Amino acid sequence: MMGSAMTIPLRDNQHEVRLVGTPLDRDIIDHVQETGVHPKMQRQLPAGVQPIQVDDLEEALDGADLLISGVSSFGVDWFSETVLPLIPDGRLPVLAVTKGLAEGPEGAITPFPYLWRERLKGEKHVSFNAIGGPCTSYELADRRHSCVAFCGDEPAVLERLREMLETPYYHISVSTDVCGVEAAVGLKNAYALGVTLAVGMIEREEGVGCTPAYNPQAGLFGQSMREMGRLVPMFGGRPESVAYGVSDLYVTVFGGRTRRLGTLLGRGLAFAEAMGELEDVTLESVAIATAVANTLRKREATGEIRLADFPLLEHIDGILNQGMVMNIPWERFERREL
Amino acid sequence: MMGSAMTIPLRDNQHEVRLVGTPLDRDIIDHVQETGVHPKMQRQLPAGVQPIQVDDLEEALDGADLLISGVSSFGVDWFSETVLPLIPDGRLPVLAVTKGLAEGPEGAITPFPYLWRERLKGEKHVSFNAIGGPCTSYELADRRHSCVAFCGDEPAVLERLREMLETPYYHISVSTDVCGVEAAVGLKNAYALGVTLAVGMIEREEGVGCTPAYNPQAGLFGQSMREMGRLVPMFGGRPESVAYGVSDLYVTVFGGRTRRLGTLLGRGLAFAEAMGELEDVTLESVAIATAVANTLRKREATGEIRLADFPLLEHIDGILNQGMVMNIPWERFERREL
Numbered sequence: 001m002m003g004s005a006m007t008i009p010l011r012d013n014q015h016e017v018r019l020v021g022t023p024l025d026r027d028i029i030d031h032v033q034e035t036g037v038h039p040k041m042q043r044q045l046p047a048g049v050q051p052i053q054v055d056d057l058e059e060a061l062d063g064a065d066l067l068i069s070g071v072s073s074f075g076v077d078w079f080s081e082t083v084l085p086l087i088p089d090g091r092l093p094v095l096a097v098t099k100g101l102a103e104g105p106e107g108a109i110t111p112f113p114y115l116w117r118e119r120l121k122g123e124k125h126v127s128f129n130a131i132g133g134p135c136t137s138y139e140l141a142d143r144r145h146s147c148v149a150f151c152g153d154e155p156a157v158l159e160r161l162r163e164m165l166e167t168p169y170y171h172i173s174v175s176t177d178v179c180g181v182e183a184a185v186g187l188k189n190a191y192a193l194g195v196t197l198a199v200g201m202i203e204r205e206e207g208v209g210c211t212p213a214y215n216p217q218a219g220l221f222g223q224s225m226r227e228m229g230r231l232v233p234m235f236g237g238r239p240e241s242v243a244y245g246v247s248d249l250y251v252t253v254f255g256g257r258t259r260r261l262g263t264l265l266g267r268g269l270a271f272a273e274a275m276g277e278l279e280d281v282t283l284e285s286v287a288i289a290t291a292v293a294n295t296l297r298k299r300e301a302t303g304e305i306r307l308a309d310f311p312l313l314e315h316i317d318g319i320l321n322q323g324m325v326m327n328i329p330w331e332r333f334e335r336r337e338l
Numbered sequence: 339m340m341g342s343a344m345t346i347p348l349r350d351n352q353h354e355v356r357l358v359g360t361p362l363d364r365d366i367i368d369h370v371q372e373t374g375v376h377p378k379m380q381r382q383l384p385a386g387v388q389p390i391q392v393d394d395l396e397e398a399l400d401g402a403d404l405l406i407s408g409v410s411s412f413g414v415d416w417f418s419e420t421v422l423p424l425i426p427d428g429r430l431p432v433l434a435v436t437k438g439l440a441e442g443p444e445g446a447i448t449p450f451p452y453l454w455r456e457r458l459k460g461e462k463h464v465s466f467n468a469i470g471g472p473c474t475s476y477e478l479a480d481r482r483h484s485c486v487a488f489c490g491d492e493p494a495v496l497e498r499l500r501e502m503l504e505t506p507y508y509h510i511s512v513s514t515d516v517c518g519v520e521a522a523v524g525l526k527n528a529y530a531l532g533v534t535l536a537v538g539m540i541e542r543e544e545g546v547g548c549t550p551a552y553n554p555q556a557g558l559f560g561q562s563m564r565e566m567g568r569l570v571p572m573f574g575g576r577p578e579s580v581a582y583g584v585s586d587l588y589v590t591v592f593g594g595r596t597r598r599l600g601t602l603l604g605r606g607l608a609f610a611e612a613m614g615e616l617e618d619v620t621l622e623s624v625a626i627a628t629a630v631a632n633t634l635r636k637r638e639a640t641g642e643i644r645l646a647d648f649p650l651l652e653h654i655d656g657i658l659n660q661g662m663v664m665n666i667p668w669e670r671f672e673r674r675e676l
Binding site for chain 1: 672
C-alpha cells in the first residue's frame with residue numbers, strides 16, 4: 001500500500017511511474033489495470049501510473065532513475081533474490097519503504113539497506129536508501145501533510161531523492177543516520193503493540209465502545225519513548241533520530257493491524273487467540289518485537305545489558321513468545337532520578 | 339480539578355483530607371459540602387474528604403503532614419501571598435500540581451517551586467515539590483493507571499511523598515530535576531496548541547466531524563518533541579526529563595481547553611476570534627507559549643540562540659501575539675543531518 005501511495009507525490013511531480021507488483025500482488029495489479037483503483041487502499045491511483053505484473057519486472061526497470069521498494073519486511077528476501085540481481089551497477093538508487101530490523105548474529109541488529117548491501121557482496125554498487133517517519137499510506141494518498149525522513153549513506157543521492165519526491169504536502173528530511181532512523185521507526189512497531197494494550201485493557205473493564213482512557217496510553221507512550229531512546233543508540237543510531245520513531249509511534253497507535261492486535265491482547269487474550277481473530281494478517285510488529293527481544297537476550301548473555309531494564313519490551317515479548325497474558329508491569333516503569 | 343482529583347489516591351491510602359478552595363472556588367466548595375460531588379469534574383469525591391472554604395484555611399493547615407497546592411499558574415501569586423505565610427518553618431512539605439513556567443529577567447525561566455522558594459527570601463525553610471507527567475484529573479478520579487513524576491530538591495521528602503500517595507493505579511517516579519520536569523510538562527501546554535492546529539486544519543478542509551487525519555498531527559508532534567528536547571536543557575533540565583513532557587503532550591492533545599483553542603486556531607480563526615468562542619477560559623497554554631517565546635527573544639538579543647530555530651513555537655507565538663493566522667511552516671521542520 002505504501003509503495004502504491006508513493007505514486008501520488010511521484011505523479012504530482014510529473015515522473016513516469018511504473019507500479020510493479022510482487023508475486024503476491026497479482027490480483028491487485030489486475031484490479032489497478034482494470035479500474036485504476038488500489039483495492040486494499042481503496043484509492044484511485046493518479047492518471048499515468050502504469051500497473052505492471054511481476055513477469056515484466058525487468059522491462060519495467062529499463063531506463064528507470066529510481067527504484068522504490070514497497071515490500072514489507074516479509075518481502076525482504078524475495079527482493080534480495082529477485083530484484084537485486086536486476087539492478088544495474090552504480091546507476092539506479094533504491095528507496096525502500098520497508099520498516100523492520102533484521103536480527104543478526106551475536107546480538108547485532110541490521111537495517112535492511114545494510115542487509116541488502118551485504119548480500120551484494122561487493123559485486124556491484126547500489127545506493128540503498130530508506131524512508132522513515134510518521135506517514136500512513138492512506139493519508140499520503142489523500143495528500144495530507146506528512147513529515148518523513150529519507151536515510152542513506154550518500155548525501156548527494158539523498159538530496160536528489162528529496163528533489164524528485166518533495167511536494168507541498170510531502171515534507172522530506174534527510175539523514176545519513178541509517179541505523180538510527182531505521183531502528184527508531186522499526187521499534188515503533190513493537191511499541192505500538194505496547195501502547196495499544198491500554199486500549200483493550202479499558203475495554204475489558206468497561207466494554208467495547210466505552211469512553212477511551214488516555215492516562216494509561218500516555219504512561220505506556222512515555223515508557224516506550226524511554227526504551228526507544230536507549231535502544232536506538234545501542235543499535236548504532238544517533239539520539240536525534242529517536243523523534244522519527246516516536247512521532248511514527250503516535251500515528252501508528254491510531255489505527256491499523258498493530259492497534260487491533262494490541263487491543264485484543266490488552267483485553268487479556270493469549271497471542272494465539274488474538275491471531276485467530278485477525279485472519280490472514282502478517283504483523284511486522286510481532287516480528288520486530290521478537291527480533292529485538294532476542295537480540296537483547298543475546299546481549300544480556302554477554303553481560304552487556306539487562307532485558308529487565310526494558311520492562312515494556314520484555315512484557316510484549318512475554319505475551320508474544322512466552323505464553324503470558326496482559327499484565328502491564330506499571331511499577332517497573334517508575335524511576336528514581338535522585 | 340486536579341487538586342480535587344488528588345483526594346482519590348489520598349483517601350484510598352486512608353489519609354485525612356481537607357479540601358480547601360481558593361476565593362474563586364466558593365461555589366465549588368459549597369457544592370461539595372452539599373452533595374459530595376465536584377461540579378466541574380462531575381465526580382463524587384471519596385467519603386471522608388472535608389470540603390473547607392478559604393476563610394478557614396489556617397485551621398485547615400493545623401497539624402497537616404502535607405500541603406498539596408492545586409492552583410493553576412494564574413493562582414501562583416495568590417498562593418504566594420496567602421498560603422506561604424501560613425506554612426510553618428521546616429515541617430510541612432508542599433506538593434504542587436501547577437504546570438507552568440515563570441518568565442524571569444534576562445531570559446531566565448523559573449519553575450514555580452523555585453519561584454516560591456525565592457519569595458520566602460530565606461526567612462524559613464519549606465520543601466517545595468511538584469507533580470509532572472501525563473495525568474488528567476478526570477482519569478485520576480476514575481482510578482485509571484497514571485504515570486507521574488514528583489520532583490523536588492530533597493530525595494528523602496520525595497520518597498516520603500511517594501509512600502503517602504502511591505496506589506495500585508497511581509504510579510510515581512521521583513526526580514531531583516525540578517528544572518527539567520517542570521520545563522518539560524510546562525512546554526507541553528504550548529506544544530499541545532501546535533499539534534491540535536492540525537485538527538482544525540483538516541476540519542477547515544473537510545468540515546467538522548470529518549475523518550481525522552493523523553499524519554499532520556504526527557508531523558507536528560515530532561517537531562514538538564525536537565523543540566522540547568532542545569528547550570529543556572536550555573532551561574537547566576536533564577534530557578531524561580523530556581519524556582515526562584512528551585507523554586503529557588500525548589494525553590493533552592486528546593481533549594480539554596487547549597485542544598479546543600488549537601482546533602479553532604487551526605481552522606484559521608484569529609486568536610481573538612477563537613477566544614471569543616471559548617468563553618470564560620484562562621489558558622495556561624497561551625501564557626506558557628508567550629512566556630517561552632519572550633524568553634527566547636531575550637536570548638536571541640544576546641546572540642545565544644535564534645527563535646527561528648524553533649519554528650513551531652515561533653508560529654504559535656505568531657498566532658497568539660503577532661496577529662498571524664494558522665499557516666504551519668512545514669518546510670521549516672525539515673532537517674539535513676548529513
